[in-house]
Amino acid sequence: MLDFWKIIVYLHIRKQLFYILDIPVASGPAPIIPSPTDKLERIQVYDNLLFACYRDDYLLSLRISDSNTYTYESLISVKYKKDDSTPIDAFIAYNKQLWVSAGCIIYIFSINDVNDENSDNLLMKKPVDDDRLVTLLGFSGYIWAGSLRGNVYVFRMDNYERFKTFAGHHDSVCCLCPMLNTYVISGSSQNDASIAIWDNVQISTNTTNSLASSSITTSTIEKSKASAPGTSTSTSRIPRKAEATGENVNSINML
Numbered sequence: 001m002l003d004f005w006k007i008i009v010y011l012h013i014r015k016q017l018f019y020i021l022d023i024p025v026a027s028g029p030a031p032i033i034p035s036p037t038d039k040l041e042r043i044q045v046y047d048n049l050l051f052a053c054y055r056d057d058y059l060l061s062l063r064i065s066d067s068n069t070y071t072y073e074s075l076i077s078v079k080y081k082k083d084d085s086t087p088i089d090a091f092i093a094y095n096k097q098l099w100v101s102a103g104c105i106i107y108i109f110s111i112n113d114v115n116d117e118n119s120d121n122l123l124m125k126k127p128v129d130d131d132r133l134v135t136l137l138g139f140s141g142y143i144w145a146g147s148l149r150g151n152v153y154v155f156r157m158d159n160y161e162r163f164k165t166f167a168g169h170h171d172s173v174c175c176l177c178p179m180l181n182t183y184v185i186s187g188s189s190q191n192d193a194s195i196a197i198w199d200n201v202q203i204s205t206n207t208t209n210s211l212a213s214s215s216i217t218t219s220t221i222e223k224s225k226a227s228a229p230g231t232s233t234s235t236s237r238i239p240r241k242a243e244a245t246g247e248n249v250n251s252i253n254m255l
Helices: 002-017 200-204
Strands: 040-046 049-054 058-064 070-077 088-094 097-102 105-110 122-127 133-139 142-147 151-156 162-167 173-179 183-188 195-199 221-228 231-238 249-252
Touching: 040 088, 049 088, 058 088, 088 142, 097 133, 133 173, 142 173, 151 173
Parallel strands: 088 133
Antiparallel strands: 040 049, 049 058, 058 070, 088 097, 097 105, 105 122, 133 142, 142 151, 151 162, 173 183, 183 195, 221 231, 221 249
């Protein structure tokens, strides 16, 4: 179903691209010209804006009208040399900010200024310790990021600083999702194939409990409490359908 909607949106966006080939780029120092044949990688609707990420290094922003038509809003590029190409790994629009990860650099834009042609809406550009952020999640006022090295980073949105770092996986973190408005689940790629559950309640403290698994063949849920960020010790087993409650965060093995 998602692929179907991506095709529908792509057809709308492709039609728009033919009309904007001569529009200059306002948000990046190097001009780029989008090609109607570029591959659409991912999309997100935020308020009345639709963000479309392409295989190349740019995001197309379209405004959705009441008549369900798309009007060109802006072209956001992370290209800084005309002949260079740094594909976008991930992006997230959340709390009036647009976070874009490309290479080992993260770009933060203000969504409020997207429709202002005279405004440079790039708020911050910063490296991420020679690591690449391949998945992003906006949750509970923070930006959660999964990296190529298997780390989970938590960023503040007021000063854009990295707030927490968790080493929870042995392969790249390929997905993040919220659970019960309290936890964040991270999943790693095939060489590790584990999931971890992070207690969002404790993000504001110096102690955080994590969940990590080491096998994708077992069907048990192990109850564990991390002695330090990124590490955990198994203490007991509980029934498969038990839920994580209280101060403890429970380790779940993927089936």
